[in-house]
Amino acid sequence: MKISRNEVEHVADLARLELSGEEVDQFTGQLDAILSYIDKLNELDTADVEPTAHVIHVGNVIREDRVCDSIPLKETLSNAPETDEGFFKVPKII
Amino acid sequence: MEYEAVIGLEVHAQLKTKSKIFCNCSTAFGAEPNHHTCPVCLGMPGVLPVLNREVVNYTIRTGLALNCTINSFSRFARKNYFYPDLPKGYQISQYELPLCEHGYLMIDVDGRERRIGVTRIHMEEDAGKNIHGEKGDSSSYVDLNRTGVPLMEIVSEPDIRTPEEAAAYMRKLRSIVRYLDVCDGNMEEGSLRCDANISLRPVGATELGVKAELKNMNSFKNVQKALEYEVKRQTRLLEEGGSVIQETRLWDADRGVTLSMRGKEEAHDYRYFPDPDLVPLQVDDAWIEEVKKTLPELPDAKMERFMAEYDLPRYDAEVLTASRELAVYFEACNKEARSPKVVSNWIMGDLLRECKGDDQEILHCPVRPEMLAEMIRMIGKGTISGKIAKTVFAEMMKSGKSPEIIVKEKNLVQITDEGEIVKIVEEVIAANPAQVEQFRSGKEKVLGFFVGQVMKASRGKANPTVVNKLLKERL
Numbered sequence: 001m002k003i004s005r006n007e008v009e010h011v012a013d014l015a016r017l018e019l020s021g022e023e024v025d026q027f028t029g030q031l032d033a034i035l036s037y038i039d040k041l042n043e044l045d046t047a048d049v050e051p052t053a054h055v056i057h058v059g060n061v062i063r064e065d066r067v068c069d070s071i072p073l074k075e076t077l078s079n080a081p082e083t084d085e086g087f088f089k090v091p092k093i094i
Numbered sequence: 095m096e097y098e099a100v101i102g103l104e105v106h107a108q109l110k111t112k113s114k115i116f117c118n119c120s121t122a123f124g125a126e127p128n129h130h131t132c133p134v135c136l137g138m139p140g141v142l143p144v145l146n147r148e149v150v151n152y153t154i155r156t157g158l159a160l161n162c163t164i165n166s167f168s169r170f171a172r173k174n175y176f177y178p179d180l181p182k183g184y185q186i187s188q189y190e191l192p193l194c195e196h197g198y199l200m201i202d203v204d205g206r207e208r209r210i211g212v213t214r215i216h217m218e219e220d221a222g223k224n225i226h227g228e229k230g231d232s233s234s235y236v237d238l239n240r241t242g243v244p245l246m247e248i249v250s251e252p253d254i255r256t257p258e259e260a261a262a263y264m265r266k267l268r269s270i271v272r273y274l275d276v277c278d279g280n281m282e283e284g285s286l287r288c289d290a291n292i293s294l295r296p297v298g299a300t301e302l303g304v305k306a307e308l309k310n311m312n313s314f315k316n317v318q319k320a321l322e323y324e325v326k327r328q329t330r331l332l333e334e335g336g337s338v339i340q341e342t343r344l345w346d347a348d349r350g351v352t353l354s355m356r357g358k359e360e361a362h363d364y365r366y367f368p369d370p371d372l373v374p375l376q377v378d379d380a381w382i383e384e385v386k387k388t389l390p391e392l393p394d395a396k397m398e399r400f401m402a403e404y405d406l407p408r409y410d411a412e413v414l415t416a417s418r419e420l421a422v423y424f425e426a427c428n429k430e431a432r433s434p435k436v437v438s439n440w441i442m443g444d445l446l447r448e449c450k451g452d453d454q455e456i457l458h459c460p461v462r463p464e465m466l467a468e469m470i471r472m473i474g475k476g477t478i479s480g481k482i483a484k485t486v487f488a489e490m491m492k493s494g495k496s497p498e499i500i501v502k503e504k505n506l507v508q509i510t511d512e513g514e515i516v517k518i519v520e521e522v523i524a525a526n527p528a529q530v531e532q533f534r535s536g537k538e539k540v541l542g543f544f545v546g547q548v549m550k551a552s553r554g555k556a557n558p559t560v561v562n563k564l565l566k567e568r569l
Contacts, residue, residue, distance in 0.1 A: 010363075014174070014363055014365070016176055053167070053169055053368065053374045054169070054368070054370070054373050054374055055370070056373065058373045059373055059374050059375065059376040060373070060375060060376055061144060061145065061372075061373050062144070062145050062146070062147045062150070063118075063144045063145065063146060063147065064146075064147055064148075065111050065112050065113050065146050065147060065148035065149075066112070066113060066118060067112050067113045067118055067119070067120045068113075068118035068119075070119045070120070070129060070130050070131055070132050071131065071132050071133070073126075073128055073129060076128050076131045076136060076238075077128065082233075084233070084235060085127070086126055086127040086128050086129075086237075087127050087128065087225070087235035087236055087237055088128070088178070088235070088236040088237075088238070089233050089234075089235055089236075090178045090233065090234050090235075090236055091232065091233065091234070092226065092227060092231070092232050092233055092234050093177075093178060093224055093226065093234040094226055094234075
């Protein structure tokens with residue numbers, strides 16, 4: 001096995017997902033299959049290959065330090081389930 | 095058993111750029127909630143962050159000032175965690191391959207120099223701000239104006255051994271980022287923030303103990319106090335045979351204790367990975383040279399120069415160069431007054447007291463350097479006495495008027511004319527026969543009494559040298 005039930009539960013927890021016992025079994029099996037498949041790459045000899053930092057060979061995409069207009073507050077808040085006086089309103093954090 | 099503390103600091107410095115790190119929203123402080131936001135900093139799907147050149151420049155500038163290697167190749171990573179002030183669910187930061195590494199900073203505690211290693215300096219984006227409702231309100235309120243404001247995280251080696259050294263390191267760092275003009279250094283407002291890792295180990299041991307991470311220390315004094323508390327707490331734990339657990343603790347400045355955040359925090363598992371939205375950053379020598387040209391004279395170099403060029407004691411040079419504003423003030427004033435030690439005394443005494451040591455107050459102080467210089471020249475020429483100058487200084491502070499005008503308006507010109515002073519001296523001698531008798535019978539100390547009386551009668555304006563001379567002649 002490439003991944004344990006515990007690891008799946010931990011990752012689900014980090015992603016704030018609530019999984020049933022059945023789902024944990026199901027995802028453990030699926031993730032194991034995916035990881036085993038990816039593992040095939042390890043069969044390649046990459047001793048002479050430079051590590052890749054990014055899939056495209058471009059560096060330094062940079063902009064100047066210039067301020068542009070932000071978007072209207074109405075748009076900023078338009079997807080929020082709840083707002084209050086310009087703030088996003090969320091369940092109490094502490 | 096004797097323990098020693100091992101302390102490392104992580105400092106976040108907000109960079110003074112005009113726009114955010116990955117979008118063109120303004121970084122200006124104090125805007126209405128959520129007015130400085132756009133799809134990029136709101137973390138909308140499908141947007142593309144683009145790096146702000148000035149963020150790189152400021153970070154390189156700091157790296158050079160802290161003796162770091164500037165990496166020619168660096169990249170951004172995603173740090174994944176959930177919190178309402180982080181709309182994307184990850185913070186763009188640097189992990190492997192930060193921009194600057196392997197630097198150091200010299201600090202001075204009680205005349206002992208110490209070299210504190212700087213592990214790395216990396217660039218990242220700030221999170222938003224949460225405001226928590228009053229009691230009974232079951233909501234929190236999120237303002238994302240600060241989301242995406244550029245930060246530099248400066249991580250020290252665990253080279254710090256005492257809380258005093260930690261405070262000295264913070265002071266030095268603040269002074270440097272302010273000299274570099276990359277961060278305003280305001281700890282109370284959060285533009286300079288400090289977290290500390292601290293563990294204890296028996297003196298002489300090389301292995302590290304279990305550390306606690308301290309947060310929420312928003313002044314130099316609080317950094318020192320929180321660490322002092324933590325040294326005591328951990329020492330007590332170890333002496334009682336217990337052990338320190340690795341955890342995050344919050345400093346409560348009101349109660350003067352650190353409190354565990356246990357329960358709130360699960361083990362850190364940030365799952366860093368390279369951010370595919372941002373291409374790697376390549377910094378060549380030409381770019382570094384370009385930034386090097388913008389480096390100002392730094393506090394240590396300036397202090398050495400003040401000692402050599404102006405022949406000032408080390409203490410004076412250190413105080414005067416601790417802030418750039420003060421150093422500029424000194425040099426502007428001395429350029430006119432040409433009397434470094436006198437200028438230094440006035441700045442370290444009256445000016446710093448009036449401005450409460452605050453850089454902004456110095457910058458906007460009604461007593462401009464030229465005015466102080468003019469006043470010092472008036473003392474030198476004998477137009478006013480040093481004592482009267484105190485009054486003139488206070489008046490300049492109040493009204494912002496030039497010393498010449500103040501002296502004229504208040505009629506404070508020193509009387510050096512012997513004829514005028516003789517009259518007062520004779521009056522005073524005539525009015526105090528008993529003291530005259532004492533003086534003549536050998537009690538020379540009474541002379542001080544006469545000087546005082548004459549000065550009082552002249553309302554402080556008589557030239558003390560002349561007064562002394564005349565009194566000795568007449569008595």
